[in-house]
Amino acid sequence: MNPSYYHLLHLFSLFVLTAHTFMAFANPAPENRKKTLMITGIAGLLVLISGFGLLAKLYAGPMPAWAIVKLFSWLGLMAVGGMVYRRPHLRSTLAFVTLCLILVALVMVYLRPI
């Protein structure tokens, strides 16, 4: 498949994941938990699949270090959505952590410091 499709899926699912994570931060009501976890779970899975699809298409061979860092950012991003329902008082901290995780992933892909 053309890597542009993976790029598109990667960015679109990333927007969905980020939007729903911040919706959870804005209103961590228990009745929204199931829906948020379902949407962020599916979007997160698509980010991962398209990310590995891009790696396979564009960077055959051993996984580059910047991609490993992105994988850890992704893990963190997947965890924060569920966490805010259990610890709603930490939501501003979690929102800050989420922004940092996204920034780290963006620095890794655009600046490639490692």
Ligand code: HEM
């Ligand atoms: C926090 C999660 C992530 C964010 C914010 C993120 C962000 C991005 C962005 C913005 C691009 C587009 C770069 C461009 O168009 O030039 C991109 C491309 C890419 N991402 Fe991710 N990504 C994330 C997770 C992952 C994961 C988990 C993987 C795989 C392990 C991955 C692998 C890739 C690859 C291989 C590319 C293509 C790089 C290139 O075009 O040279 N990403 N990512």
